[in-house]
Amino acid sequence: MKTGYKLALATASIALGFGVIQAKPAQAATLSGPVYIYAAASLTDTLPQVEALYRQSNPNITFINTFGASGALATQILAETNPNPVDIFFSVSQAPLDRLQAANKLIPETRQDILNNTLAIITPINSTLRISSVQDLLQPQVGQVAIGDPASVPAGVFAQQLFANSGISGKLTLVLGTDVRDVLNKVSSDTTDNIGAGVVYTTDALTALDKVKIAYTPPINLYSPIVYGSAVLRQTQNPDAARDFNSFLGSSQALGVFQVSGFSPIPEPMTTGGSIAVGIVGLMMKRKVTAKAKAKAAVD
16 A cells, blocks of 8 residues: 555544544444445446455455446346346436336345446547547547447436437447447457547546547536435345445445546545545545546556
8 A cells, every 4th residue: 555545534533523434343344244235337447446345344246247338237137137136226316216117126225326428439549530529429530439338338318318419429430339338349459440530438448548638528518417326226135235345335435436547436424524524535646547538648
């Protein structure tokens, strides 16, 4: 652990009166067994880090993650095609959770909004395109634009909103990806030269700055708020562990980890001290992400 991060955590503990960033109570160690999670593809890198932090106080818990398009995962839960009952659904966009809630698949009081994200227009790392507006995607040299399939990928729905509100809906040649990571791969592929740009979440773009670059960050008023939420499913076979980890996802400790990857937390109700703690840790971590991106840009 680096010195700056240690300092941030120490300062946060002081702000909280040594209350929030603490080990879980001793009884939490009695939780055990696997927790099966269906989660949005854009959480692929960050969710395991949160799980590792949780396991420091709950070493008998294991996690089995399935990542994919939130809409497709919701459909699988509704169809009950997974041989193992899913314990937690961690979705991007309200719609997949709404579908499950309408079908009485969720434990309602466990549903929570946790994170926000933003959209980014990306281009291949070696691209010479200059994009300073959404309308610039109409440039002939852009060619095809990759987005998630709106039928199952919330990022594709947000991209369509972006195009519609920018007056270019129906004017682009689109390539549809199975999830947001598939879109990222299509744009970064060395063999797909005719895909000149794509629309992904900012957090996904930050995971591949060696393969793509963020060409433009559209104004957030051009698409609906991108909200990540979670809930425990009624089918859970490990309700105590599922409820406990689901609560942990909205904690200050977990929010600090998500902020490292560029997510913006929707903080749980907390004291003023708790808000200060999340802000301190998040600011320190976000500076690291920004510095990394700037350093990469300088090299390029």
